[in-house]
Amino acid sequence: MSDEAPWLDEAEMTTWLALIGVVMRLPGALEVQLRRDADLNHFEYCVLVGLEHAEGGTMRMSDLAFLCNGSLSRLSHVARRLESEGLIERFACPDDGRSTLARLTDDGRERLAQAAPGHVLLVRSLVFDELDDTEMRQMGEFAKRVLARIQA
Secondary structure, three states: OOOOOOOOOOHHHHHHHHHHHHHHHHHHHHHHHHHHHOOOHHHHHHHHHHHHHHHHHHEEEEHHHHOOOOOOOHHHHHHHHHHHHEEEEEEEOOOOOOOOOEOOOHHHHHHHHHHHHHHHHHHHOHHHHHHHHHHHHHHHHHHHHHHHHHHH
């Protein structure tokens, strides 16, 4: 490691450690609720939500993998489980035989409806209840800027 690195000062280190704590612990806290209420892990929930918000509840698997920040291999494994439970269905893309589409089923919508109320309450409790409107907007802008840099 180079001694020329611009080391974090005390305030930056405190902020960084707090952010890392959130990044590492928030998904686990959300997953406990999702498992309890709907027998889903966080990634599976993201897949179902992504499909719910897609036009016609249908999306290319490659686009869905990108949206959920997972590899196509991971998504394919998870999709097999969700498909075996009747929560999604997969089929060849009619416009491009090389692509596979995934579609949310009625059972998938029901499972989301089962998970969503508790999920929203927990997100509000863990994140938004601690913020006033100004802080919420600032956090959103901060998150968008960091995400844009990561994705660049």
